[in-house]
Amino acid sequence: MKNTDKRIGIISNRKRQSQEVYYLLKDKLRKNNFILNDKNPDIVISIGGDGMLLSAFHKYENQLDRVRFVGLHTGHLGFYTDYRDFELDKLIENLKLDTGAKVSYPVLNVKIHHGDGEVSVKRALNEATIKRSGRTMVADVVINQVHFERFRGDGISVSTPTGSTAYNKSLGGAVLHPTIEALQVAEVASLNNRVFRTLGSSIIVPKKDKIEVIPTWSDRHSLSIDNQHFLYNNLSKIEYQIDHHKIHFLATPSHTSFWNRVKDAFIGEVEE
Structure with missing residues (x-):
């Protein structure tokens, strides 16, 4: 499947683990025929945590109508992140199947x-x-x-x-x-x-x-x-x-519902 019509921008923090994921993800995206374009992307992937997603939002806040975001976490579970650092192949496969669906927030x-x-x-x-x-x-x-x-x-x-x-x-x-x-x-x-x-x-x-x-x-x-x-x-x-x-997030099977995010962030699993 060719994906040359999808331009992907990647933004990462400077931590060692995030940088390793950054270069590995870039390599996987190239091998799967995605276009890497940080200037005019269709999809922006932030690598790090919620703070990195906030930085990605402000970097592209003048392109909100055309950009969709997806967060990839390299530490603890993030409120704005749908993928962990060991789920790169899963992210790639979902990008291949992407139809343009989005989840929008004020x-x-x-x-x-x-x-x-x-x-x-x-x-x-x-x-x-x-x-x-x-x-x-x-x-x-x-x-x-x-x-x-x-x-x-x-x-x-x-x-x-x-x-x-x-x-x-x-x-x-x-x-x-x-x-x-x-x-x-x-x-x-x-x-x-x-x-x-x-x-x-x-x-x-x-x-x-x-x-x-x-x-x-x-x-x-x-x-x-x-x-x-x-x-x-x-x-x-x-x-x-x-x-x-509005801000638009990539809607994939891995996009966590809001209430699941709240539960995971503040409550977790309750022992009975």
Whole structure:
């Protein structure tokens, strides 16, 4: 079977095991007549762990409409990975049988308004978290044009449904199935006492609604978007919405269901 119409991009971390798998997989793909193309791929294979898949997402986030992703793990079980490092032949066979099927998940759009009027836009697969550098952050939270609360604390995290199992979960947020196109707002160490008051629990916001976080101080803030970190001076506002693009994963018999991923990641096998 010829597969010359499929362009495959591969991205790997620098660990020895991942590099060994990287070169072995490249050799197997060539022998099976796949085209290796990191610039304009149809399918991107990330080798490493969930962090590597996040890096792959950001590398190709301007090609989301045409690229499908597949994760290959070289360590512990990953939330975004369907294959282990000893399953290369299985991956190759599934690529041969691929018909273009995909599993799609929502992506977070983050619009950053700077004090000088400049606006920059970024995307997140898991979450975006804003904090004030070294001090308590004070910010107004506006949901769908309704002033919801004045937040005081370490920061605010906004996550996608797939990101609900990441930092959001450690903040006490709920786990959302990715077919529920919604965002989740979670407070990071909020101050709640007789003087200051916030809701104190995570909030599920529907697809159509926009979330705005408006800092009351214009000094330095940090913004973490997945595994990327940025520092900004003089932020005026950050807007969060469901992006009109989605991330697409390769749908094969090895693509693990969301609830199996949640079970494997957090519960495992229960002894009776």
